[in-house]
Amino acid sequence: MENKTARFEKLLVKNGLKRTAPRLQVLEILSGRDSATSQPYLEQVMGKNADRVTLYRVLQAFEEKGIIHKVLDQQGTANYAICSDGCSAHEHHDEHVHFNCDNCHKIYCLDTVKIPALKVPAGFKVEHLNLIATGLCASCSDKVN
Amino acid sequence: MENKTARFEKLLVKNGLKRTAPRLQVLEILSGRDSATSQPYLEQVMGKNADRVTLYRVLQAFEEKGIIHKVLDQQGTANYAICSDGCSAHEHHDEHVHFNCDNCHKIYCLDTVKIPALKVPAGFKVEHLNLIATGLCASCSDKVN
DNA sequence: TTATATTTGCAACATAATTGCATTAAAATG
DNA sequence: CATTTTAATGCAATTATGTTGCAAATATAA
Numbered sequence: 001m002e003n004k005t006a007r008f009e010k011l012l013v014k015n016g017l018k019r020t021a022p023r024l025q026v027l028e029i030l031s032g033r034d035s036a037t038s039q040p041y042l043e044q045v046m047g048k049n050a051d052r053v054t055l056y057r058v059l060q061a062f063e064e065k066g067i068i069h070k071v072l073d074q075q076g077t078a079n080y081a082i083c084s085d086g087c088s089a090h091e092h093h094d095e096h097v098h099f100n101c102d103n104c105h106k107i108y109c110l111d112t113v114k115i116p117a118l119k120v121p122a123g124f125k126v127e128h129l130n131l132i133a134t135g136l137c138a139s140c141s142d143k144v145n
Numbered sequence: 146m147e148n149k150t151a152r153f154e155k156l157l158v159k160n161g162l163k164r165t166a167p168r169l170q171v172l173e174i175l176s177g178r179d180s181a182t183s184q185p186y187l188e189q190v191m192g193k194n195a196d197r198v199t200l201y202r203v204l205q206a207f208e209e210k211g212i213i214h215k216v217l218d219q220q221g222t223a224n225y226a227i228c229s230d231g232c233s234a235h236e237h238h239d240e241h242v243h244f245n246c247d248n249c250h251k252i253y254c255l256d257t258v259k260i261p262a263l264k265v266p267a268g269f270k271v272e273h274l275n276l277i278a279t280g281l282c283a284s285c286s287d288k289v290n
Numbered sequence: 291t292t293a294t295a296t297t298t299g300c301a302a303c304a305t306a307a308t309t310g311c312a313t314t315a316a317a318a319t320g
Numbered sequence: 321c322a323t324t325t326t327a328a329t330g331c332a333a334t335t336a337t338g339t340t341g342c343a344a345a346t347a348t349a350a
Contacts, residue, residue: 018296018347039337051299056338058297074275076221099269110269115276116261123283124244124255130219131260131276138268163316163327184306196330201307203328 004031015065022050026058027067027082036071036079036098036107071098071107074134079107095129101137108137149176160210167195171203172212172227181216181224181243181252216243216252219279224252240274246282253282 008027009019017023029045030037043055050058059080062068068080097113100106115129153172154164162168174190175182188200195203204225207213213225242258245251260274 020297020347022298052337053300053339054298061297072217072219072221074217076217076223078221097263097265099265099271102272108269110265113263113265116263118242118258118261118276118278120242120244120255120258120278121283123286124253124278125281125286126244126278127247127280129276129278131263131274133263133265133269133271133274135272136270138266141268141270165316165328167329197306198308198331199329206328 004028011067015067017061017065022046022054023058023062025049026055026062030068030080030082034106034108036081036109038073038107039078039080042080071109071132073100073105073107074132081107081109084111097131097133099137100132100134101140102134103136103140106137149173156212160212162206162210167191167199168203168207170194171200171207175213175225175227179253181226181254183218183252184223184225187225216254216277218245218250218252219277226252226254242276242278244282245277245279246285247279248281248285251282 005024005028008024008031011027012019012023025046026042029042039055039059042059043052046055059068059070059078062080063070066083069083071079071081073079095115097110097115099108099110101108110133115131118126118129120126150169150173153169153176156172157164157168170191171187174187184200184204187204188197191200204213204215204223207225208215211228214228216224216226218224240260242255242260244253244255246253255278260276263271263274265271
């Protein structure tokens with residue numbers, strides 16, 4: 001925990017990715033937030049440090065390697081969060097619930113809340129589940145009251 | 146059930162919408178399908194009968210009135226399905242599971258499968274739930290075997 | 291230090307979505 | 321039934337979003 005950057009560098013190397021500025025910056029930004037981060041927000045924060053195309057490619061590479069996972073919010077916008085340790089490139093365990101706050105629009109990964117098993121009609125074969133709850137997050141419902 | 150068009154016309158009037166060709170055509174198309182219909186597909190089927198902008202506006206109006214509901218698939222593309230009777234403009238009961246087939250990419254509204262109640266961390270207030278399952282639909286898993 | 295392989299940034303392109311406005315069409319009115 | 325009012329459509333222009341090819345730059349391996 002002492003040197004965050006060193007940790008990120010190791011993470012990149014472990015996944016066969018070169019240690020480049022834009023990649024490190026994306027990891028910095030994502031790790032500094034308590035909720036998933038939208039692509040547009042990332043773009044804005046990165047500013048002129050990286051081209052828009054580079055950001056797309058960084059995010060895509062990270063997702064393929066299982067470093068981050070993508071959540072679409074209710075508007076269909078991509079949001080990204082750093083994966084917890086259980087994730088790996090091909091078997092990606094992100095089947096926890098995501099919470100999309102109607103007020104601040106943050107997306108929280110509720111890692112502790114798992115998606116309950118589901119009984120589907122005969123013939124259907126479920127591979128993955130994706131549950132997004134919307135409403136007010138803890139912080140926003142505080143403010144309202 | 147005898148006159149589908151008459152039924153659609155009544156539906157429009159009931160919601161304060163004028164009975165126009167593009168609107169009726171959208172209802173026709175949606176009602177003739179067993180799964181939710183993607184915006185691009187609708188656009189293609191409507192062809193030159195309606196401008197793309199009109200389609201956007203028709204869909205938006207229908208959604209606001211609770212005539213149809215929107216489901217985003219795993220790519221973030223909007224898909225639309227006619228609401229069951231329980232739906233109304235402001236309290237929209239579409240909290241059934243949607244199934245996105247990885248093979249044929251259809252989206253099924255599994256009206257019979259309800260989303261189980263969820264235990265979320267303290268402070269979070271859930272308003273709506275949105276569960277998308279991916280995998281193989283009944284028809285596609287038949288073909289594979 | 292040099293060679294190599296990857297990654298980046300730019301430019302061009304493609305696609306998707308939104309807005310303003312003039313025209314057209316539907317329903318309300320007398 | 322003619323006319324007025326209101327809503328909806330289509331077009332053009334604009335903006336946003338995502339993709340591709342390629343030359344230049346940079347990180348790592350040799």
